[in-house]
Every structure is written in structure tokens, then in C-alpha cells.
Amino acid sequence: MGIEDNSEQQLLDVFDMLPDALVFEIFNRVQDAKSLSACAVLCKRFGDLVAQTHNVSLEITRRNTLPELSSGSGSGWDMNKSKGFVGRFILKPIHALFHRIVSRRPKTCSNCCDDDEDNMFRLPNDLLKTFNEIRSLSVKLPGHDGDISPENSSGALLKWKAEFGKELESCVILGATGFHKSEPKPKTVGEPIPPVSVSTHLTNKQLKKRVIWMISCLIASSARHHMLKQIISSNRTIRDVKIIDGSKQGNIQMTEKQVVELRSTMAGELDRTRVPAVTIKMWYMPMLELPGSGGVMKGATLAVIRPTAVAKDDDVWLASGAFEEDFAAEAVRKLIENKKSYTLEMNSF
């Protein structure tokens, strides 16, 4: 009996001997909000330290938020569906519009609509209640994970990265109607790159499709921005925040300066962030080869969206730095080389 007690004692001492500052360091490296919340209920000391953690990352999984959904509608959601999922923060009218435009399976969408909206809307703040001193927050929304799904017959691609202060500051979008990955071709020295002689003229129908892509990205990004506003208004200590999704489709982040700006304008708000009047610069190539990273893109499109009120000419620089993946960066580089580009303007909505 005595010996058992002793070894128990030894086991218990493991965390006891670590100073609070060190446990705090460890919690800042754990970052995952769910694991930290679990730690917070273990003992008082942990509870106090977790509440003070600065760096937190929050992953919202479908299992957490939608226990009542059958797995049938959860799997096999393609890229367009995950966009629709995020768009559900917005007012019902825009909601409906969004679904008409984007969703490929309107029936299944409307079935799970209402539950999702409530759950998704409530959750981020609930999950963050444990933390009082968050400085740096990263939120990961559900998406269908992994690369562009091979089951997705069209192999369509849509990626965006948006920056916000109190309003949209910029949005870079890369899209393609088809993308087939293949082995990267080895670089052969001295082989001249044949000049692009294919017409890059867009038909009305193609143009319309791209405008729809842009609207859906802008809506998705304003929905996330709205989520951000909720989060930063209830977590006064946040300095920088970003929201990404599981399928690496959309990325929105705010730096300290932008967070401060947003905070200062937040009293008495609309239910969603207004998208300001924007000017869009767009590049297009019907067929784009990516020898460096391997693959061919059909209908490749790059768009850089800026508020019309803010004139800036660093679009190229912005686009080049927008996406991390090799294939995306290469596509952006090649599209920009194309001297011909379109300019569009859109009213605010």
C-alpha cells in the first residue's frame, strides 16, 4: 500500500514541478482550442493558464457542429457545396440567391440549412469562451479535405484570398473550369517557350460564369468577415486573426492594424459586411500548361478585386503573393505574363 502511494506521488509530480510560465509556454504551443478546453477542466491551475493563452487555433469540424446530419450529406460534398456552406451566415434573401447561383444540389442544401446556420453562427464564440487573453487566432472551417477531388468530374478549381480592414481591401481569385494534375516536366535548358497565340477572348457566357465565381468568393469572404467581427467584438484582446478552410479554398486574414480599424467602426452594424463598389482586373487563358508543378488548367482565370475608392497599382505584387501552393503560384505567374487583361466594375451589395 505504502509503495503504491509513493509511485503515485512520483507520477503526480510531473506537471507540479513545472513553473507556471513554462506550462503557459506549452499551452501556447498546443494552440488547438478543443484540447486546451479539455486541459482547462483538469485542475484549477490549468484552468487559469488556459484562460490566459495567447495563441489559439480553432478547428470547426462537421462532427462537432452538426451531429444530427447524416453522413450521407457530409461526404461527397464538392467544392461548390463547401462555398455554399460558409455562405449561410448571410441574410436569407442573399442566402437564397447564393444557393441558386452556386449550389449544384439545392435539395440537400436546403434540408440541412437551418440547423447549420444556427450551429455555425453560435459556435465560434462558445468555443472561445474559455479564453480571455487571445492575441492571435486562427479559425479553420470545414471544407472537403485534401486536394481537388478526383471524383469531381469537372476538376473545377476556385481559390481566393481576401484581406479586410473594416471593409474589403483586396481579394485575389484563381479559378479554372478544369485542372488535371500530372507529373511536372523536367526543365530542358534552352528550349524556347512558344508564344501564346491562342485567342484569349471570353464569350459572354464564359464571362458571366467568371462573374458568378467572383460574386460567390466575395460573398463567402464577407460572410467570414462577419464571423470575424463577432469574434473580435467578444474577444477584446485579439490582435491578428485568420480564417481558412479544410479544402484550402479561401483564406481571409487580418493584421493588427486592420483589426484595430475594424474595432473602431463597429458600433451598430448591418448583419453582414457590405461589399464596397469594386474594380476587378482579370486575366484569362483558355488552356494553361504548368510544366513546373505539373498539370494543365482549362479556362484559367485570375482576378484581383479592389475597392474602387482606393486606387492602388500593386495588383501584380498582390496576386503573386496570394497563394502558397506551387501550382497556384505558377498559374498566377503565367497568367500575369499575358499582357491583355480585362477590367470590370461592380456596384456595392
Add this chain to the structure above:
Amino acid sequence: MTSSKTIVLRSSDGATFEVDEAVALHSLMIKHRIETGGADSTTIDVPEVTGNTLSKVIEYCKKHVEAPNSDDLKSFDTDFVKVDQAVLCHLAKASYYMNIKGLLDLSSKTIADMFKGKTVEQIRETFHIKNDFTPEEEEELRKENSWNLFV
């Protein structure tokens, strides 16, 4: 002239270790002691660290000071922290007090990873955390967190 100067480190349980000054300086705490201690500081006490842990810490410092660009540094680090929890925690504590950033990062990240994806009960079991909440407080916590932690 002083290129092979050695320093003696003394642990909490009296064990002594002779190391090259360059290796010892990897610990910013020791560096500070040497710089402010005058010419006679060739023996440095490290009362927060036991002999066993100190010898491991020295092994880490040696590797990182003598071969900082070697290809197997990463695998050295990975293997270095494949130790049982108690040793890992001792290492973290030592690196904290001795102010050795690389080792602190490595050990605390390893411990942090052990928390991820675990339920409350699993964490409690892994680290043998003593529960100091009263039954009423515990009940309150369960109620507040039922929807995400105790489902």
C-alpha cells in the same frame, strides 16, 4: 589562447560535468553568469537541474554547438525527445531555467503535441493530473462544457 577553456557545471545533487566553454555558452543563463561572475567563475552551480538531466542537456548543447549544420540534426532532435514523460518534463524545466531556446522549443512542442486530440480523461491519465475541483465545481464545468467536451 583560451580556445579550450572548460567550465564545470554542478547539478543539484552534486554531480559535476566538465564542458567546453563554447558548449556551456549555449545556455544563456550560464553565459550571463560567466560574463558577470568575473575571471574565477569556472564552476557554475545549476541547482534547478539534477545530474541525470544536466548530462542530457549537455549532450544537446554539444551537438548543437559542434555540428549546427549537420544533416542529421533534425533526426538527432527527434530521437532526443523520444524519452518518457518525466524525463521530457525535466528537460523542459531545465531548458527553461538554463535559458536554452532550442531545447525549450523542442521539449515544450513535444509535450504540447501530447495534448492534442485527447479527451479530458485521456489527458488526465497521460499526465496524472490531480483534480482539485470540488464536486460542485466539477458539476458546473461539466454542464458548461457538455456540448463539446463530454459528449
